[in-house]
Amino acid sequence: MSSERGNWGSNVGFVLAAAGSAIGLGNLWKFPYLAGKNGGGAFVVVYLGLIVILGFSLMLGEMVIGRRGKSDAFGAYNNIKKGWGFIGMLGILCCFIVYSYYVVIAGWIVKYIGMFIRGGLTEDPVLTFGNFIASGTSPILYSFIVVVVTAAIVLKGVSGGIEKASKIMMPILFVFMIVIVIRSVTLPNAIEGIKYFLKPDFSLITPAVIIAALGQVFFSLSLGMGAMITYGSYLPKDSNLIKSALYIPILDTVIALLAGLAILPAVFSFGLEPTAGPGLIFITLPRVFAAMPFGNVFGIMFFLLVLFAALTSTISLLEVVVSFVVDQLKLDRKKATILVSIIIAAIAIPNSHSFGPMADFKVFFGLNFFDFLGYLTDNILLPVGGLMLCLFVGYVWDKEDLKNELTNDGDIAFPLFSAWMIGIKYLGIQLLSLILLQAVGITGKKMSYSLVIIFMIQILFHVLENKRKVSAV
Template identity: 40%
Template sequence: MHSKHSSQINETISWVGKWTFVLAAAGSAVGLGNIWGFPYKAGTEGGGAFVLIYLLCILAVGLPIMMAEIIIGRRARKSPVNAMKNAAIDSGKTSNWQVVGWSGLISGILILSFYSVIAGICLNYILISASPAADVSSVEQFGIVTSSSGRLLFWHSIFIALNILIISAGVVDGIERMVRLLMPMLFILMLVMVINAMINGDFARGLSFLFAPDFSQVDATTFLRAMGQAFFSLSLGMGSIMCYGSYMPQNENIFKTSLTVAGLDTLIAILAGLAIFPIIFAYGMEPGTGPGLVFVSLLSAFVDMPFGNIVGPAFFALLSIAALSSAISLLEPSVAYFEEEKIVSRFSAAMILGLFAWFIGIGSVLSFNDWSDISFIGNLNFLDSIDYLTNQFLMPLGGMMVAIFAGWFLKSNLALDELSSSHILIFKIWKFFIKFISPVLVAAVFVYQLVS
């Protein structure tokens, strides 16, 4: 059995660079939610206290599930559907576990459909912030952008086209090449923005907002929010990490690599907070205004700022890069499956699935204007409904099932084989968390989100 396993590896694609998996997985993990969501939640949920709880949640929930996804993906060297199926069969269980892989593929395409519309707005804002209209307030500007379905559709189409181009070029020539270019750019832009916040912002207040622990703000919901953020920010439960793990070279250490990805993801989120909040305080804005803050409040700050016409575009370029590095990981698992099953070529798969996501995304484009009053799930518009379906249902369910499978059904020697026998202690700790701690905590988040 083992010799078949190693001969099979030689035929499959794998990342060339040692750091590629880390960059690709961090790229997948760092998205629009990180750059805005994490700092905002940290600021409103007790600052440093939240950051501390978040780090604990990353270790208790995020890391074990991420390792489980990589173990299952790398062992099979297949897309999430077949990786789950193989892992189940090799463990003497039913192949029905592949349903977990399917739910990942579906949530990836659904998330991409609305994510692309918001990322399109970021692309549009690179131009808008370079030469803001003097007589238009930033609130009016956002209204102008979102009320035109034609404009939103144009940028949504551009963003999806970029995804199709990168994915169709292949794992090494497309994804690897892009993440090795995009992620260093993301870091450099991030540092530029932090320096800008030091010069033009109220940096001391930003620091205390993010890091001064206020335990009076901490209650049970803080733990649940931190746990949700830890789970979602590592992009677990949607097949991306499992798929990227299947390209990970056999000699790479899964534990160390996962730890690095979690660390990078958190670092970027904290840097984002240091880049954004000092500016918000210096210009007397409210940190709790949610996602609109990025497009409305920050744009007006860039207009008033020295060199704002350079800093502004740099910031929206940063957001667009973060969005693109996440988006390619949403499309890749489905494309990998189509290619592996020889349904169509990689290029055709990228085109078909990309256009499918583009088509569903039209509903999200219209949610900002023509369909803004139409409810789909409960009283939610189309975009919010798809967001609700993926974030509150499919992803936590997927993550929970991966944890249950890896903890209770996956044969221990298969996991130990991937984690390499030298780390027997790490294996034992991982096994304990993935069996008893992670599934219970994800279930708690799942129930909390449904109830709230």
């Protein structure tokens, strides 16, 4: 079974591919933007704490489900406990939707690489970006390029395609990032941006900052969408899951911090706004490059860096869906990849047109097609998937069986198993409930009451679990 599905050629290849899945636009655009919007260093401190508390716990949970289940996200849950595959289906659906709009943004990046190769911006960045995304055909064609490149890599399989591509793109990504950081921190007045980013003002830590950091941790690490389950399913039995679950968040966090050092000092140096949102990459930074010596060179390098990060993510998003089609629908990899890619390309059209011909078309809550899908995945499907993961690992999966899988039947020491379980069963559920409550508009006292009720239910589950253990003895 595992040989037919494919396996990683090495643990290094797996870690780079999994880190590549986690490292994407969330690190290179969203993290610096959120840090800029939420108090700089204050946000960074909260983010780092949540990476340790939540990131590692859920990362390890997904990887152990994948390796034990030896199947796609749906099949892995089902293989461990019959009837629980619906959790994996949530992740697969989420990956499918995210991929359909992610390729649109990645297509914009391809456009900007070409623009800087041809000499950079020739008019106001706001007009350039606005006119491009509002045009009908051009953005779609660039999205199709991303779909084709991603499909070509996934077609070659786990070791021959995904692992090889990750081994090439990830080191280049790190090198480009270091070069851009060096250039950014040596600009005039860059020290103000560095201070803002790295010097925390703890008075700025508010519930809103904590929720923003929490959502970023979850989205950045690709948790709740089955990517780590799928990648974990290609691991051999003797792999060290605990080490891998540490390495991946560390690499992801290093890139996020480097992205902040690459972007915020440059933004401060040129007196621009650090809270520019999506425009930070496509409007603010082109202004910086235009005013910088050798700006075109650094512009090309930066957008290539962002493209590599985007591609390592699109590869994992496509692989999650392809793995499901191969394992459950019994299509071969080639047919599955082509079929899914064609459907994604079709859905990318209305996503792209959300900024042009379909800009006035609202789906729900006054949101256009693109924004609605983003809201659905980021605020509903991802946290629900993570919450269900915590419930499954914490309360459904037999603890002895789980511990044996994590420790390779006792060959690997994991003295923090009990602490990890507390993180999954209590902290994970509380923190993910916080994201969901915020997403549906429950705030203030109502949120506090809701979290207390959830905690009481957790205590009840704990009591019932202990009673079950006693009666079993």
